[in-house]
Amino acid sequence: MVxxxxxxxxxxxxxxxxxxxxxxxxxxxxxxxxxxHLALTWKGKTAExxxxxxxxxxxxxxxxxxxxxxxxxxxxxxxxQFSEKVSENCQAFWEAEGTYGEAKANALQEFKAAFKNQNLxxxxxxxxxxxxxxxxxxxxxxxxxxxxxxxxxxxxxxxxAYLASVIGKNGVSPAAxxxxxxxxxxxM
Numbered sequence: 674m675v676x677x678x679x680x681x682x683x684x685x686x687x688x689x690x691x692x693x694x695x696x697x698x699x700x701x702x703x704x705x706x707x708x709x710h711l712a713l714t715w716k717g718k719t720a721e722x723x724x725x726x727x728x729x730x731x732x733x734x735x736x737x738x739x740x741x742x743x744x745x746x747x748x749x750x751x752x753x754q755f756s757e758k759v760s761e762n763c764q765a766f767w768e769a770e771g772t773y774g775e776a777k778a779n780a781l782q783e784f785k786a787a788f789k790n791q792n793l794x795x796x797x798x799x800x801x802x803x804x805x806x807x808x809x810x811x812x813x814x815x816x817x818x819x820x821x822x823x824x825x826x827x828x829x830x831x832x833x834a835y836l837a838s839v840i841g842k843n844g845v846s847p848a849a850x851x852x853x854x855x856x857x858x859x860x861m
Contacts, residue, residue, distance in 0.1 A: 723854035810824045810826070
């Protein structure tokens with residue numbers, strides 16, 4: 674995996690009409706083999722050119738490689754609060770594409786179910802693997818490695834939509850985008 678803390682930035686969320694508060698820091702890690710895939714189109718581009726090109730980030734989102742996302746909590750958040758906001762973002766992404774339908778709605782219900790009984794205190798993490806077959810979700814407390822997976826959603830569109838909500842158009846983490854663009858520009 675290439676990464677080591679790529680694109681960590683606190684992301685804000687509005688709850689109950691109150692001001693935005695920073696709840697998470699996001700790290701994105703990718704398989705090393707994705708670099709040769711991206712280089713076919715993006716080799717020779719500067720970090721700034723990559724950072725300003727939505728196509729580059731959508732190539733990362735949709736490529737047939739695994740992407741690992743670690744969402745570390747900086748403030749208390751419940752699982753339902755997190756999953757509801759992510760579900761809203763995913764649904765909006767699909768509606769904008771004109772691809773939202775029953776299979777994706779069902780996948781979002783599975784996503785929400787994985788978070789239903791979670792309490793996410795500061796220092797805990799949500800661990801997600803977006804792959805060509807779906808999305809894997811696990812939770813850890815502190816720096817621990819979880820013993821088991823919480824959920825496997827066999828719908829790759831959920832993982833893609835979640836990652837697009839972070840680094841895609843209007844993504845919640847401009848720092849993740851900039852970090853990915855900088856690091857991958859150097860590696861290509």
